[in-house]
Amino acid sequence: TIEGTSGPSGKRAAPGEEEGIAGELRRDLLQLLRWSRFYDPRKLSAIVAGTTLDEERVLLHSRAGEHEAALRVCLLEMGDLPRAEAYCVEAFAASPGSRDGETAAEAATLGRHAKHNPFLVLFTLLLDGLPGTGPMRHEALGLMERHAGNVAVRQALDVLPSDIPVAKMRRLLRRMIPTAETRWRQARVAQQVAELDRLETNVALTRAQRHYAVVDRDTVCAESGQRVQGQPFVLRAPPSAHVLAESKLVRPVLQSALSKRR
Known part of the structure; x- marks a missing residue:
């Protein structure tokens, strides 16, 4: 099987980089899972559950919109926090709101639930702690500092434990609040420009009607x-x-x- 295949160095190879036919088959499998629309990701997730096809499991959960399940595989099965963070970057960029230019703050304003933001899901998992590690607050705050622009301030504050000292959140708040304020100002400017365009159009139409x-x-x-x-x-x-x-x-x-x- 593909499971447990190693690369030339004897270490576990990256998915699709295994030696011989196994690597070729896995590359094809990953491409199929990534791009095909002719399968049910939830059914396939049940089939590969319990195997060491971790990257495939992450991809299937992602296709099903199950961010928490995908991140649990990254953290618990793979033990790879950087992979979990990379997953958040990929999933956030592929989200409908992001493709439409919607900011995290705008998504929160529109009432989108925090579970749809992979960064908030990972943030919550790290704060709650994982089996054998306990709460990973330092890592959670670092994650939010690096991706402050992708998380609405209100939603981030909602999941922060009340016993975290303000001093530890100072850097995070310094990153998030100016970002939110800047985007609010930009939204206001865009709204005013649109209103001015509308008024100018109405004036031009009124003049033409004469x-x-x-x-x-x-x-x-x-x-x-x-x-x-x-x-x-x-x-x-x-x-x-x-x-x-x-x-x-x-x-x-x-x-x-x-x-x-x-």
Whole structure:
């Protein structure tokens, strides 16, 4: 089997880097799991549970949106905190909100639950502690300092234990609060620019409406009281002119005509 295969140095090889056919098969398997849409990741997770195909298990949990399960494999099965952090970076970048340019603070404002942010999931796991390690608060705070821009301040504070001294959170707060304030200011500026564009557009439309009139089936001839027939169209005209109903007279007069509505 692929499990337990080693590389040339005798150490456990990176997934897909094993010697011979095993490495080729595992590379193909990882590519299939990463890109295919024709399988159920939860069913396959149940099949490979208990094996040493750790990278595949992480990938399957990721595809299923199960961040906590994926991170538990990284931490408990692989014993690899850097891999868990790398997973968070990859999963956060692939999240819909991130692809749309949504910030962590905006996601929190929109009510997205903390479980959808892999950084917060890992943060909570480290704070709660793992079997055989206990709480890893130093590592948790370091993680948040490195990725302060990807976590909403309110959500981070919600999961912080109340007994952590403020002095230990000083560096974290210095990173998170200015980032949140800067993004709030940027959002306000963008909102004001959009509002200004809207007002300018409305002013331009109002000015244009003074010089144009729409002639459609509801337009009534000022002379005969008859409706103007034909397809709707727009004409440019001075305010004092009007539209004549007879088709032979409408076209020549339209350049100086204004519709009158019933």
